[in-house]
Amino acid sequence: MRIHFQSTTRPKKAAKLLGTASAVSLSLCQQHVARACGYRDWHDLEQRAGQLAAAPGTPIPVEAQVGVTAELSQQLRLPAGDVLHALVSARLFGAEAPDLRHVIEVRRRLFEQVDLPPARRGEPGWVVETKVRGRNPQPAIIRSRDGAVTLITPSSDATVVALSEITNPHQPLPLFIPLRLFLPCGAWTEADGSEVLFSRDYCPMWRLRDGRAPQRLNPWERISHQSTRHFREETGINWGHPNLEAEAIDMLESRGVRTLPGLVEALPLMIRENCGIDDAVKRLAKRQAGRLEPVA
Missing domain, CATH: 2.30.30 (SH3 type barrels.)
Structure with a gap:
């Protein structure tokens, strides 16, 4: 499927963000973005921009978003979640204000199709x-x-x-992304007034600054802060509350967060290597340090 664009603004931004994440040249990232979106190369995309473009805000089908993200993940040898974050941040898929619920569904399908091979009944991953x-x-x-x-x-x-x-069902149930991996449980305040949202396991997720887009943080980063505030401090987290996930998503969107934190990338390691969140985060840090060179 070819994704049609009104201009090259969003593909350029996507390529720039992917280049930053992968240390690949901008020109090479532009070529990969163009091919993943159904063009021969970047020149072909530039020539066709504005032709047959969908109306602003028209969403791209989930299947197409999964396909584009998966291809770029393979070509750049980046985690699919990092690629998805870059593409959503660039508004490559059309929405001015992406729906976080929609992004969660795209990432869930990517886990199923890219990160986690189908599990046998009763085995890890089932x-x-x-x-x-x-x-x-x-x-x-x-x-x-x-x-x-x-x-x-x-x-x-x-x-x-x-x-x-x-x-133990005979037919597979849909995979899910554990709420613990993206629910903010509190915030640290830094010296400059920025807030850093952290998880139940005190992994940093997002840095929030007035007038700026939320900054996605690596879950292993050390945050120097002046104060700590816990959400739901008096009542604690009622994990069984039926609206907990919806409330978390609404809270994140109200702060401008439209993608998932890096902590979510721990899920495949937790399953494949039978480890908890803390160990998975340590392994993510090692993987980041030893990332392979991308395919030319």
Whole structure:
């Protein structure tokens, strides 16, 4: 599918952001963006910009967004989540104010198609539903099976249950992105007044400054701060609240956050390498330090 543009402004911005993330030259990133969007090369995109362009704000189908992101991830050897963040930030897919729920769905499908090969029934990566006495059922991802079953749930990276306490479907349930990986639980205030949103595991997610776009932070970064504020400090986090995710998304969007934090990239490591969030973040940092050179 070819994505039509009214001008080259957004593809140029996408290429620039991808170049920053990958240390690849701008010209090479432009070529990759053009090909991923259905053009022969950057010159072809430039010549056709403005022809048959969709009306402003017309969304690009999810399948096309997944395809473009997956191809650029492969060509630039960048995590699909980093590529998606760059493309959404550049508004490559049309929306002036991208819907975070839509971005979550695109990333979820990328996890299924790019990062996590299909799991066998009952094996790590397989999605089940809990049936623990006295608790509401919830979706869960099998992390390991060694006697008991270790699960990744929306709120936990290591919920241990007996095999009898899960429903193991014959047909795969849809993968989900655990809320714990993108729910802000508080904010640090830095010396210049900037706020840094952090997760339940005190991983930095977003730096917020007045008049500037939110800055996506690496989850292993150390943040020097002057004060700490916890959200829901009096009541704590009610992980079972049916509207918790919707409230988190609304709060993030109200602060200008329209993509997912780098912490979400821990999910494949948690499943493939059977580790918790802290260990997964350490491995992400090592992977970042030893990233391969991109394909020419």
